[in-house]
Amino acid sequence: MTVQQQQAIPTVLVYEDDPGFPPKVNMPVPHPVPQLDTQPFPTAIAEAAPQQDGAGPGTEAFRYWVAADSLSRASQTWGPLVPTGTQWNPQVGRVLTAHLNAGDDLNAFYDRRGLWFFRRTVAGVTVAACESNEVVEHETGHAILDALRPQLFNAASAETAALHEAFGDISALLSSLRLESLRIAVLAETQGDIEVSSRVSRMAEQLGWAIRQGHPNAVDPDCLRNLANSFFYRDPVQLLPNGPANTLSSEPHSFSRVFSGAFLKIVAGIFRQQNLQDQAGLAKAAEVAGQLLVDAVVAAPVVSAYYAQVAGHMIAADQRRNGGRYGQSLRSAFIRHGILSLEAAASITEPEVARRGAGIAEATPGGGDDQGLTAVTVQGATYGITQPLTLSAPAQERRFGIAGSDPTGGSVRPADPELVATSFLEDLFRRGRVHVPEDHRSDTAFVDDNTSRLKTHEITRSATGEGLVLVRRCFD
Incomplete structure (x- = not known):
């Protein structure tokens, strides 16, 4: 493309990943005007499109184009990786709509009606x-995984909820690595060691800074979360419901770091196996890792110890797609984070994958909300509720007999579905995350209002009209 042709392409100013850590911020750069109607994941923005006039940070026009650029890039990242025919969840409709000024808060969420982005003035x-590519791409990741x-979505399980949060951070990582400029910057920053902390591993630096002003230990020191971490798997049933950012808890954003940390190491390992460790090699590594993750989440049964099943199916996907070329990188990353025990990683052999192959090959995206889940009914009085309460517990049949590492050695025995579901419910109440309407509260209700x-x-x-059920409103 000639210089004249490049100059003729309409552009808008955007951030490439995040506004940055105040008071130092990243410089906006020109990008081609984003196309939102990208198949198979078309998006839209509720607010009217502004002029392409080069408006800078802090303006509504700039925020619009950053969000549009992020939505478009996330769609372009995942679209080529998902099975043919994949569409947004039916409740979303044909187009996923983003709302850029949803109110006063330091948050964003996906709720099957769209994406909602908040704002607040801090210091x-x-x-x-919506002004952070990473936040927008994270929330879009929730919608992709829901498709x-x-x-x-409704599984009463800390581990499946955490996988959703990890997928969101991975969505931001892979979307960032679509940009050649960011790949070059990361290679320079890390000196080629992709698994160390970098601009693309640090999620939402500005939002993390803002939260830290009121809650100093709630987030990482230099960002919201960092994929460059060493958190080791524990059964979330055994973890505290909350904790400071430097500890692991069952809270889904906290527990997500175990899987996202392993995924960054997978990208780094695949990158080291490329013929050339340059920006093109990094693009290839990100694409390969993303494809294996998509294959795995489509095929992996929804069970307790869900991380291990996704990990096993990533190894199986590599065996089918690449003849096992990246198996060592996958096993190493999952072992280092305890997602697979040593014996579990060794058990996923080529013959074992071949034996399970038919079931994996038949897996397709989508399905009903309750597919693979089992109803668990608990006494409502225990939770200050007037009637029995039904939860959707993960209970599909395991394809691989694998589990995470027990820190004392061997494998963790996966908890039974009822314990997984009730533990998840109790943690929601402990964190004040459940809305209970007045007419469902008993005299001893302890709902956080x-x-x-x-x-x-x-x-x-x-x-059915019998009893009550726990349902998810959103992923934030």
């Missing part, structure tokens, strides 16, 4: 979630 800095595996805390779940009447 004189207006922090708009692939809608069963995860703090209106500033987003309720990710609610108690509602069963569709």
Whole structure:
């Protein structure tokens, strides 16, 4: 393309990944005007499109184009990787719509009606979630995974919820690595060691800074979360419901770091296996890792110890697609984070993958919300609720007999579905994340009515009219 042709392409100013860590911020750069109607994941923005006039940071026009660039790039990242025919969850409709000014908060969420981005002024800095590519690409990642595996939306399981959050951060990572400029910058910053902390591993630096002003230990020191970490798997049933950012808890964003940390090491390992460790090699490594993840989440049964099943199916996908070329990188990353025990990683052999191959090959995206889940009913009185409460517990048949590492040696025995579901429910109540309508509360109700805390779940009447059910409102 000639210089004249490049100059003729209409552009808008955007951030490439995040506004950056105040007071130092990243410089906006020109990008081609994004196309939102990208198949198979078309998107839209509720607000009217502004002029392409080069408006800078802090303006509504700039925020619009950053969000549009992010939505477009996330769609372009995942579109080529998903099975043919994949579409948004039916409740979303044909187009996923983003709302850029949803209210006063330091948050964003996906709720099957769209993407919602909030903003707040902190220490004189207006922090708009839609102004961060990483935040927008994270939330779009939730919608992508919901298109692939809608069963995860209402599953009463800390591990499936955490996989959703990990997928969001991975969505931001892979979308960033689509840009040659960022790949070059990361290679320079890390001196080619992709698994160390870098501009693309650090998620949402500005939002993390803003949260830290009021809650100093709630997020990482230099970002919201960092994929460059060493968190080691524990059964979330055994973890505390909350904790400071330097510890691991069952809270889904916290526990997500175990899987996203392993995924960054997978990208790094695949990159080291490329013929050339240059920006093109990094692009290839990101694409390969993303493809294996998509294959795995489509095929992996929804069970307790879900991380291990996804890990096993990534190894199986590599065996089918690449003849096992990247198996060592995959096993190493999952072992280092305890997602697979040593014996589990060794058990996923080529003959074992071949033996399970028919079931894996028949796996398709989508399906009903309750597919693979089992109803677990608990006494409502235990939770200050007037009627019995039904939860959707993960209970599909395991394809691989594998599990995570027990820190004392060997494998963790996966918890039974009822324990997984009730533990998840109790942690939601402990974190004040459940909305319980007044008419479902008993005299001993202990519901947290703090209106500033987003309720990710609610108690509602069963569709059958018998009892109550726990349903998810959103992923934030």
